Amino acid sequence: MTEKLLTGNQAVAQAVKNSRVGVVSAYPITPSTPVVEEIAGMVESGEMNARLILVESEHSAMSACIGASLGGARAFTATSSHGLAYMHEMLHYAVNARTPVVMAVANRAIGPGWNIWADLSDSMSQRDTGWIQIYCESNQEIYDSIAMAYRVAEHEDVLLPAMVCYDGFVLSHTSMPVKLDDLSEFLDEYEAAWRVDFDNPSTHGNITPPDYFMDLRREVSRSHERALKIMDRVEREFFETFSRKTPLIAEHYRLDDADTAIVAAGAVSSEAKIAVDNLRRNGIKVGLFRIRCFRPFPVRHTIRALDGVEKIYVFDRSVSIGSEGQMFQEVKSAFYGLSSPPEIYGCVVGLGGRDVTSMVFEKTVMGEIEPGWIGEVIV
Amino acid sequence: MKLSEIPAEEYLLEGNSACHGCGSSMALRTVLKALGKRTVLVVPASCTSVYQGMYPGSAIAVPVVNSAFACSSAVASGLKASLEHQGIDANVVVWAGDGGTYDIGLQALSGAAERNEDILYICYNNEMYSNTGIQRSSATPFGAWTTTTVSGKKEHRKDVAELMMAHGIPYVATASAGYLDDLYRKVRKAKRIEGFRYIEILTPCPPGWRYSMERTVEVAKLAVETGMWILYEYEHGVLRLTGVSRAIAAGKKKMKDVQEYLLLQGRFSHLSSAEIQEIRKYIAERWKKFADVRGGEHAVAAEFFV
Amino acid sequence: MRGLDEESIEELRWEIRLHGRGGQGVVTASKILAESAFAERYHAQSIPFFGAERRGSPVMAFTRISEHEIRERSQIYTPDCVLILDPLVMRVLDVFNGLKDGGGVVISTSSRISDEILPDISLTLVVVDGVGIALKKDLLVAGNPVVNIPVIGAFLRVFPHIGIETVEKVISEKFKRNSKRSVKALYSAYESAEVLKIRGKKRAEKVYSKKPGKIWIPASKPVVGVAGKTGYWRDFRPVINYSRCTNCLNCWIHCPEGSIRRENGEVVIDYDYCKGCLVCLSVCPRRAISSEREVFA
Structure with missing residues (x-):
């Protein structure tokens, strides 16, 4: 096992190579472009044995991945922002088609007001497509998550595509040490559920009338429920294989005796940990519930983790316009109907790459900043 | 060729839900006979995605992957790369309508052609969106009625087969449901060529073109005999007219007046004589380009057969 | 049908279900009925049910007519009346499913209706030779007789709430200069339709059942007859005269359906699936194929 200083994008490329992906198809978009550049270099040098299809659009990139799957x-693509939005139709398609494609999403805002910087709105707005969504905090977690995503996605009880999301630039272009474990012990060869079989042909995805379609969707929904159980298992197996604890559903950070909790996902949650430590030093009983898996949303995990907490501050680096932050909605909904639920506040931070420091979390918890849209960068 | 040489095996099974006298299902039957068993069909939204039947049954007896409307070329690219990566030999064939080829699928088609993906792309052109109920496409000819061009289309059609030639791919051919032996021969040939291949088949549609269902073959033949549809092959940079088109270019057959073709079809019944004249002009210009400039010498010099 | 039997009319409300095959104008008929009812100042609703089929396969449409606002958006499961544009649909679907006791049935057919095929309820049966009228009045689309207007004409005989002049007006506005033949067919059907009262035993109402299904991969297996016995789509039957046939295979290669087989050196038509498009007849160089109007026993 080697350890290297890698950007988030490079970590993705290494994970894709070590996951023995067979077909990569992609279209460049900032900030995920370097993923494909790295892979193209490795394919050309022979370091990676895969077919690379450099298509003319993201819509085609996802389509080629579906065809390949x-x-x-095993198929892979990477994208961001407008590219992800352009794929939207095929994101739905990959789900009902039951193609366990894994995609890296370097999160970025959507224009106009062209903006290439970090913002989770691109992937958050795809939350209803049926993709598994995993959010990362560090480049090591990105590397681990790609392999874990294939394990979950390709599981016979799941068979769903998965996206591994990480903040553009903040992670995609920032170098950090990454342990490049040999993934072959952890990840088997891909066994497709549907096969091109000339002796026993079948037609994939033809018209499915009302008599069947709802059942098909019901199965997709059940697969999401099952995915959480599989994730639990994959998380454990990952630890057993590499002796490294990489959470897959959620991370509990100093939550044990907390009366106040921060809920966050992605790179900002790392800043939140700093805030938790600082606040703890001042005797404030605060902890962090870091969501790794947003789809399927871990309702039971959330309730269990935040049991006994009096106040919850949910920080979204995205917003559902006309409503609130998406995570805020989910957390509130998780506590619906429980007796004496905690007070839950929502904060929208860091859109379009606005920097998010630990101070924002501290001051919000201390009551010095009103929850809601928090625009200040507090240094 | 003798029709008895065409295999008896059926890969498009009877009892499907294609319309009476469907030109597209007629062509698909022949295409699948030419391609044989080791074929995967990629079908975007189109009439074929409907007449192949509903879950849990299918009318197509080779593996089929249905794709979204815009992306059949990309799905086929991924599929081919995937099979190749695993060492599986197969004809990966896109079977798309003119909507999925000329319009919404054009970008992905151009991309796959430029990358010279090893796939055969077949466009069955019924000159409109038949599946959604007869709306104009950019393959709809001038003057034709559709539900979105109620007084006739004001523009001439574009020509994607020509566009494919401009992509410099190894093989481009046109065919007609009126000449299935010619279609069979072209598909057999395309099957043996490596790289991106494009075949476009004119497939008349009785409900859309408003003619009586038993006349599909007659209409498809007349399109060629009147010069509205030109049969050719383009191989390694050389264009060669084939069949009746070639006979016309060689002066061995007289081109029929287009009115004969138009009068058969309700979609043209409203045309004024000026509009018919405009279609004659269009045919003459297009024919000149194909027969005289690009393919004339080859067409005339080569031996004649129909 | 309430109103038909001129019993007490408390709630003026009728639900009509139309069955036929693609291309016969089922959806248009449903619309014409709704528009005509609307013109008679009723609330009206027309719902097409689009299957994924093409011209020729079974389709359904629903018309609701009421004195009050119609809030339903669902299909009709317990109709007051069913209009059957094509008797062949009865072979693939239970067209009488849920029909109310005392309801109405309008069937377009040239043959007699046997009692066995009718449900065990009392009903008013209206029979009209829609195809015959369409052929006589030259009401054809893509070569197929259009029977929707004759069926409406027959229906009006037993439905006093819409005047035939109203329907004439609606048809004239809808089809503009092509409406003349339709109007003639409407009146011809109105006059020639045969009305019968049938008394049956009350039977238990069936409900639509949904097939249970667990879907894992949305993939389907190849099967002959994925759209059913498409032979029932036939209006005309091609018949081979073997004394003229040279086995040139033109009919075989051109059959869009693949319903002509090569068997022991001759071509054989599979009438189970032949849709009767008659392309074979048109491509036969020896005129060895003729057509007959289809009469299914």
């Missing part, structure tokens, strides 16, 4: 190969 149906053909029996």
Whole structure:
């Protein structure tokens, strides 16, 4: 096992190579472009044995991945922002088609007001497509998550595509040490559920009438429920294989005796940990519930982790316009109907790359900043 | 060729839900006979995605991957790369309508052609969006009625087969449901060529073109005989007219007046004589380009057969 | 049908279900009925049910007519009347499913209706030769007789709430200069339709049942007849005269359906699935194929 100083994008490329992906298809977009550049270099040098299809759009990139996955190969793509939005139709398609494609999403805002910087609105707004969504805090977590995502996505009880999301630039272009474990012990060869079989042909994805379609969707929904159980298992197996604790559903950080909790995902949650430590030093009983897996949303995990907490501050680096932050909605909804639920506040921070420091979390918990849209960068 | 040489095996099974006299299902039957068993069909939204039947049954007896409307070329690219990566030999074939080819699928088609993906792309052109109930496409000819061009389309159609030639791919051919032996021969040939291949088939549609269902073959033949549809092959940079088009170019067959073709179809019944004249002009200009400039010498010099 | 039997009319409300095949104008008929009812100052609703089929396969449509606002958006499961544009649909679907006791049935057919095929309820049966009228009045689309207007004409005989002149007006506005033949067919059907009262035993109402299904991969297996016995789509039957046939295979290669087989050196038509498009007839160089109007026993 080697350890290297890698950007988030490089960590993705290494994970894709070590996951023995067979077909990569992508279209460049900032800030995920370097993922494909790295992979192209490795394919050309022979370091990576894969077919690379450099398509003319993200819509085609996802389509090629779906075709590749149906053909029996492990498939991968990477994108951001407008590219992800352009794929939208095919994101739905990959789910009902049951193609366990894994995609890296370097999170970025959507224009106009062209903006290439970190913002989770791109992937958050795809939350209803049926993709598994995993959010990362560090480059090591990105590397681990790609392999874990294939394990979950390809599981016979799941068979769903998964996106591994990480903040653009903040992680995608920032170098950090990454342990490049040999993933072959952890990840088997891909066994496609549907096969191109000339002796026993079948037609994939033809018209499915009302008599069947709802059942098909019901199965997709059940697969999401099952995915959480599989994730639990994959998390444990990952630890057993590499002796490294990489949470897959959520991380509990100093929550044990907390009366106040911060809920966050992605790179900002790392800043939140600093805030928790500082506040703890001042005797404030605060902890962090870091959401790794946003889809399926871990309702039971959330309730269990935040049991006994009096106040919850949910920080979203995205917003559902006309409503609130998406995580805020989910957390509130998780506590619905419970007796004596905690007070839950929502904060929208860091849109379009506005920097998020630990101070924002501290001051919010201390009551010095009103929850809601928090625009100040507090240094 | 003798029709008895065409295999008896059926890969498009009877009892499907294609309309009476469907030109597209007629062509698909022949295409699948030419391609044989080791074929995967990629089908974007189109009439074929409907007439192949509903879950849990299918009318197509080779593996089929249905794709979204815009992306059949990309799905096929991924599928081919995937099979190749695993060492599986297969004809990966896109079977798309003119909507999925000329309009919404054009970008992905151009991309796959430029990358010279090893796939055969077949466009069955019924000159409109038949599946959604007869709306104009950019393959709809001038003057034709559709539900979105109620007084006739004001523009001439574009030509994607020509566009494919401009991509410099190894093989481009046009065919017609009126000449299935010619279609069979072209598909057999395309099957043996490596790289991106494009075949476009004119497939008349009785409900859309408003003619009586038993006349599909007659209409498809007349399109060629009147010069509205030109049969050719483009191989390694050389364009060669084939069949009746070639006979016309060689002066061995007289081109029929287009009115004969138009009068058969309700979609043209409203045309004024000026509009018919405009179609004649269009045919003459297009024919000149194909027969005289690009393919004339080859067409005339080569031996004649129909 | 309430109103038909001129019993007490408390709630003026009728639900009509239309069955036929694609291309016969089922949806248009449903619309014409709704528009005509609307013109008679009723609340009206027309719902097409689009299956994924093409011209020729079974389709359904629903018309609701009421004195009050119609809030339903669902299909009709317990109709007051069913209009059957094509008797062949009865072979693939239970067209009488949920029909109310005392309801109405309008069938377009040239043959007699046997009692066995009718449900065990009392009903008013209206029979009209829609195809015959369409052929006589030259009401054809893509070569197929259009029977929707004759069926409406027949229906009006037993439905006093819409005047035939109102329907004439609606048809004239809808089809503009092509409406003349339709109007003639409407009146011809109105006059020639046969009305019968049938008394049956009350039977238990069936409900639509949904097939249970667990879907894992949305993939389907190849099967002959995925759209059913498409032979029932036939209006005309091609018949091979083997004394003229040279086995040139033109009919075989051109059959869009693949319903002509090569068997022991001759071509054989599979009438189970032949849709009767008659392309084979048109491509036969020896005129060895003729057509007959289809009469399914």
